Amino acid sequence: MDHKHLDKVTPAGLLVALGIIYGDIGTSPLYVMSAVFGDKPITQAVVLGALSCVFWTLTLQTTLKYVTLILRADNRGEGGIFALYTLVRKHARWLTIPAIIGGAALLADGIITPPISVASAVEGLEIRYPEIEHYLIYIIIAILTLLFLIQALGTKIVGRSFGPMMFVWFGMLGFFGIMWISKDWTVLRALSPYYAWEMLTKEPGGFWLLGAVFLCTTGAEALYSDMGHCGRGNIRVSWIFVKACLILQYFGQGVWLLSHQGEFLRGRKPIYEMMPEWFLLPGITIATLAAIIASQALISGSFTLISEAIRLNFWPKVRLRYPSDERGQLYVSSVNWLLWAGCVGVVLYFRESGNMEAAYGLAITGTMLMTTMLMAYYLYTHRYNFYTVVLFLVVYMGIELSFLVANLLKFTHGGWVSLLIGAMIAGVMIIWLRSFNIKARLTEYVKLSEYTEPLKELSRDMSIPKYATHLIFMSNASRVSEIESKIIYSIFQKRPKRADIYWFVHVDTVDEPYTMEYKVNVIAPDDVIKVTFKLGFRVEQRINLYFRRVIEDMVRNKEVDITSRYESLNKQNVIGDFRFVVLEKFLSFENDLPFWERMTMQAYFFIKGFTTSEDRWFGLDSSAVKIEKVPLIIRPAQNFDLKRVTS
Known part of the structure; x- marks a missing residue:
């Protein structure tokens, strides 16, 4: 995506941004001030300090760090x-x-x-209907289920549906905010950072209130992750309106x-207490x-994260679907x-x-801290002033470490749940990346030119039953001149496969x-x-369909003859059959691995059993596909004593 398109602002884009990006950060007024006071009495020092x-x-966190700075760091229009x-x-x-730590933490959130x-x-709703208390858990699960069901419609449709509703919500926040501010303009003195400093340093337990204050900005990371859904320009313009309403x-x-x-x-809840009685419902x-x-915001952001994780070999290959034409x-x-x-759990x-x-x-x-580290490195590698980079790192590491320490107070009261979920997700990412590196180190490639003549000879060896007229192997070899040794092994040794x-x-x-x-690349014409x-x-990835188009183009250009080479069928111009072979690796029993590598590969193959199969990932027609198991021999066992005895 070019930057001109990324920075483009449209009414529809603004509406989508309101609908799918600001839900998390926009609903924080429901609980932030309630969380600040909890079971403590209301005091002027804490009110002004918390507001500041x-x-x-x-x-500093949302506007300057994310909206102004980090949105600049896009990868072809994608964020996160x-x-x-x-x-x-x-x-x-x-x-x-x-x-990995930051991505796993965001998915956990x-x-x-x-x-x-x-x-x-x-x-x-309990304010008006106290009797609903016993049914709340069922209502919550039902709403969550409905929310996840409509995700298949795509965020464009979801955003346009939610956008008008969020516009009304933010308008309501701003209206009642300015209505109450007009009753006491002196509250605006809390704009001064002096009151924040006074609360954090002089109020008993003031520092730990940062854990509650932090809830006002929890949606900032999702804002960056969803940049590909809405565009940077739409986010920046809509944030002006959103922030104004939140502050009011x-x-x-x-x-x-x-x-x-x-x-x-x-x-x-102060937000409801500010409303007149007639408007409460x-x-x-x-x-x-x-x-x-x-x-x-978090759901759509999670989809973006997973799609990027797959390309980075951090996550198993799962099917991605694009419900609309929007980038x-x-x-x-x-x-x-x-x-x-x-969520249900x-x-x-x-x-x-x-x-x-x-x-x-x-x-x-944790995600915000990791983003700060990566962004500082980004600024450094893109030749920003060294002292500017250091200032950015020191300021935001200081702010976010303070929030982290304050939030650690929650650990024993349930905070461990989110950390446990994040650790499990990070574990999958680490296993997938390490196993990818192990397999890459192991995969052996050979020169295709060395096997061209043997393949031609095999194709003409009538003593071997024909396996298929056209035999297609899915290969990981990016170089035209190379092929995996396992494919050669499959053709010549596992079971000789003669094909035209x-x-x-x-x-x-x-x-x-x-x-x-x-x-x-025609290595050997018609062979x-x-x-x-x-x-x-x-x-x-619909390789079956795309490969058919390739064959049609080559036949039209007379680059290949796909009619059967059986004499009787050739006279009738019968097209030969096509058969795909996908090699699926398994961990060989011959391995003598170090403990951690063995555990990594066993975990990899266990997880892989629950993911999309290779033939489905490539979109191949199952009736014309042969899945062939090949051993992944990482390190053959060698140190063993085997003696021959005579009777």
Whole structure:
């Protein structure tokens, strides 16, 4: 994507941005100030200090770091921590560590955010309907299920549906905020960072309130991840409106809190207390819908992360689907239902939003820290002023480490859940990357030219039964001159496979989204041919269909004769059969691996058993595919004593 298109601003784009990006950060007024006070009395120092912290957090963390700086670091229009990693990975191998930690933490947050958002929304109905309490958990699970069901429609349709609703929500926040601020303009003194410093340094336990303040910016990382869905220009322009409404609402809540100094909230939510009695039910309804929409940002961001993780060999190959023609709009069925299962598990375990708050926000601080490290390296490698890079690193590492320490207070109260989920996801990524490197180290390639004559001789050896007229092997060899030794082993040794023409097909996934190109290299006319497909990352892999088009083009150009070479069939111009062979590796019993490598490969093959098979990934017709198991011999066992004895 060129930057002109990325920075383009359209009414439809702004609406989609409101619908799928700001749900998480936009519903924070529901619970931030309530979380700040908890069971403590309302005091002027904490109200002004908390408001000051919220304002400067949204300004420094969301506006300056993400909207202004990090949105510049796009990878062909795509955002997110993995997109940032691809821009710097060639400079240092250790950058893989923050990329995996940050990506896993963000995916873990995608499992925590929907339950707490939906639960907070539904529980708001208890104000008017106390008897609904016993049915809440069933309503929450039903809403979550519906939310994940509609993901298959695509974020374009979802965003246009949710956008108008979020516009109403933010308008409501801004309206009631300015209405209450007009009652006491002195609350605006909290814009000064002095009050934040006073609260953090002089109030008893003031520093630990950062854990609650941090909830106001938890959606910032999802904002970056969803850049490919909406475009940088639409995000930056819409954020002006969103931030203004959020600040007005927070300061309006501050006025209400200052008018109730010395009191305890005891479950009351300032956002609802600010509404007139006649508007309470419509207000709760709008808030409920907005809180449900809050889940969307993390879900769509998770799809983007997974698609990038697959290309980086961090995640198993799972099928990606693109429901619309808009760039970045994708749907990953397996991840969608994995997130759904995790969300339902969180609801069943915690049961109430108040219990979920402890698990919320802890993981995302880890993601923000990792993004800061990668962004600092990005600025350094793109020749920004050295002192500017150091200032960026020191300021944001200091801010985010403070948030992390404050959030660690939540660990024993449920924060361990999000960290456990993140650790499991990171474990899968590490296993997949390490196993990929082990297999790459192991795979042996041979010169195809050395086997051209033997292949021609095998093709004409009538003493061997013909295996297929056209035999097609899927190959990982990107070089035209090379082929895997395992393919040669399959043709000549495992079971001699005689065919009229041997085809070797390689698929290269490129960074451009819609590329559909192929190149044909005729190694031996009418005997050995290699085809290389270059497909964009958004192009569905339907190799069976694409290969058929290649054959049609070659026949039209008289480059190949595909009629059967059986004399009787040739006279009738009967086309020969086509058969694909996909080699599927398994861990050989002959291996003598170090303990950790053996565990890694065993875990890899265990996970692989639950993922998309190679033939389905390539979109091959199952009736014309042969899956052939080949041993992956990583290190043959050699040190053993085997003695021959005579009777």
